[in-house]
Amino acid sequence: MTAAAAPLLEVDGIETFYGSIQALRGVSLQVREGEIVTLIGANGAGKSTTLRSINGLNHPRRGSITFEGQDITETPAHDVVKLGIAQSPEGRRLFPRMTVLENLEMGAFQRSDRAGMQEDIDRVFALFPRLAERKSQKAGTLSGGEQQMCAIGRALMARPRLLMLDEPSMGLAPIFVDRIFETIVEVNKQGTSILLVEQNALMALQVASRGYVLETGTVALTDDAAQLAQNEDVRKAYLGES
Template sequence: MGATPEAPAVEPGPEGPGSAKPVLQVEGIHTYYGAIEALKGISLDVYEGEIVTLIGSNGAGKTTTLRSISGIVPPRTGKIVYQGRDITGLAGHTVAGMGIAHSPEGRRIFPRMTVLENLEMGAFTRRDQAAIRSDIDRVYEMFPRLKEREKQRAGTMSGGEQQMLAMGRALMAEPTLLLLDEPSLGLAPVIVDKIYEIIREINQQGVTILLVEQNANYALDVSARGYVLETGTVALTDKSASLRTDERVKAAYLGT
């Protein structure tokens, strides 16, 4: 969907793959909701072709980090750089038009619109009608259930179907960077397994992914690297395989 088809050949380390430049650099951002400081100097990097995950408890700042990157809640201080360009404080529609798509927590589909209309809304920054139609067909190939429900109102679908729609809608923006917020929230395990199969497929098609996930087992299994957030700060970062064996992570987030 407008992304390069091949993942990088360099194996990412804790600081990213080799000497390559990050697709996304978040540098010491402080984000507020009114007088409440939600992010207290978050810094992270995401490299081309990676899946990077943010894990942490409720209130740690994971969702706010994604909302800051996508322009929904701009940081008060700090810097966000995407593909070498400072995007700090840009409006959400401008950020989306640059290639960052956000699939939000709680799906936030348009319930009274049909599946097809929701997908068309995902392409609101585009004017290439033939390519839009082609990408809708690709979304239907990835999520056959959406094709079956094409004319159905989105609000009448199951939670799993709505999550598929939220992800499909985000892909309609032709992202090079996809922000996924809690894709497994409230779903049955069999549906979560399917969602994560699709996340892998999206990444293999060349889309870089920054993933927020409450279920750390799924997140660390699918990602190359991870950041552990605690009360608005980065408490720990490493390769996902190393985080899985870290005693602090195991005790706090993996249920062991």
């Protein structure tokens, strides 16, 4: 890998609004091919809004987003996934009255290669054997951890180049948190770049190569994950040290 290679995803100075309320005040970040990049920060710092700007649900008013050299700033959400960006959203957002298997199939909605889809379903079931056991169960009846697995699996079904995960550990028992983070590393090793939004900064910085700290809609700090984990301010603010 050459240092000069263009990043997979380039976010440049985006400003995103909810109505008249400005949520992002010029966020810039990059994800390079093969990386796990994490976005940490307090509640309301703009982490989810950054993902919503990238995936096309909330277009930024200013700034630009480029994916594989293509400007996707104004691309609608249903086209963004076709370009290779899939997301496991905050709160999972499964289709509650569809089965686990149907949810996974929805993840591959824009694909038409049946053989490849079956391959990917097997791959998801290999990553999360629990989902295979529950494949005929309605997604709304799964436990929180199982729902998270299903949401990640559903995003993987799009065969994304970039996988965005929003708070995958939120509300989960510690045993599930470990399992989810192991899977994130595993998926990344299989060749998918990952943009990870997390409240659990400690875990996120352990698996990521680089990190961005968001504060009130701007990037306050960016560095290698290991450096950030050592940073005095970060430790105080996000790693629970006083």
